[in-house]
Amino acid sequence: MQDMTEATARGLELCPAEPPFLRGRLRVYLKKTTGENPDVRLGGKWRPPNCTARHKVAIVIPFRDRETHLRVLLRHLHPILQRQQLDYGVYVVEQYGNGTFNKATLMNIAYVFALSEDDYSCFIFHDVDLLSEDDRNLYTCADQPKHLSVAVDTLKYRLPYEDIFGGVVALTADQFRRVNGFSNLYWGWGAEDDDMSRRVRMSGWKILRPPVSIARFRMIPHKKRRASAAKDRVYDHIVSNFTADGLNSLEYELVSVYKNRLLTHIVANLKLQEPRWTNVTDEHTVTRNKTMHRNRRKYGNP
Ligand code: UDP
Ligand code: MN
Secondary structure, three states: OOOOOHHHHOOOOEOOOOOOOOOOEOOOOOOOOOOOOOOOEOOOEEOOOOOEOOOEEEEEEEEOOOHHHHHHHHHHHHHHHHHOOOEEEEEEEEEOOOOOOOHHHHHHHHHHHHHHHOOOOEEEEEOOOEEEOEOOOOOOOOOOOEEOOOEEHHHOOOOOOOOOOOOEEEEEHHHHHHOOOOOOOOOOOOOHHHHHHHHHHHOOOOOEOOOOOOOEEEEOOOOOHHHHHHHOOOOOOOOOOOOOOOHHHOOEEEEEEEEOOOOEEEEEEEOOOOOOOOOOOOHHHHHHHHHHHHHHHHHOOO
16 A cells, blocks of 8 residues: 655655564563654654655544553554654544543544544554554554454453454554444443444455464553443443444534644544433343353354
């Protein structure tokens, strides 16, 4: 995949197909928050100074209350993206107010916003707490959607189930548009990634995965959020009609856009309403939900 970026206009040769400065397996610092990123431009943007990047990539990080994670990630990630010779921008997207978190809708919003700024051809949707262990795992898109976080330390470096498509994933701008983005229905739920996996498969694509030997990540330790969320979960199953639910049903108000040298931080007010009927859990539902949750993890959404 090649982009005709400004560098072409600047008359620079295309960067080599194999980035020459990769280090391979990396030392991962789970707590380090400071480092040098001398050349990053306002908004967390960078491109190779001496060649035309082959990929124009937006990194999208959904965010709430994880400031330390974000600092650690940014310190770790910028140098990797630079060694990979990408033309990139980093977008952190946060929800306005204290309402139930809707990670998937935030990622849809960041997609729309990033494209309004720049002609990104590739989007990487990135959990704030995942650190790549190997810079040969390229933050680029392919002709099929790609799952980058194949082997995560907290999951014993194994795929927990075949259709998993969460953590760090890459879709071209076009692939993302064709699946109508993420579902907007997953309030505080955490299965929006399985829904995306289904969208991808229903569109006739197969999920690509780099070899486990390089597609390794460490997760910054944090309290398990989903286990407790599952307790309060009302629905065992969501049926999302992907042609009607996604980018084309997105409603929000951009509240603010902050930029510094490491990132563009978008804050959005979600206009879509969470269903009001959310307090019907009783002991019976709770147990049943737990079973369903296990089954979903095993088999994915039907
Ligand atoms: N997230 C966040 N704040 C929250 C919940 C989620 O920033 O309160 C974002 C963050 O990017 C995080 C991702 O959503 O990495 C997935 O949530 P979490 O890490 O809790 O899920 P896990 O996959 O570890 O169960
Ligand atoms: Mn996590």
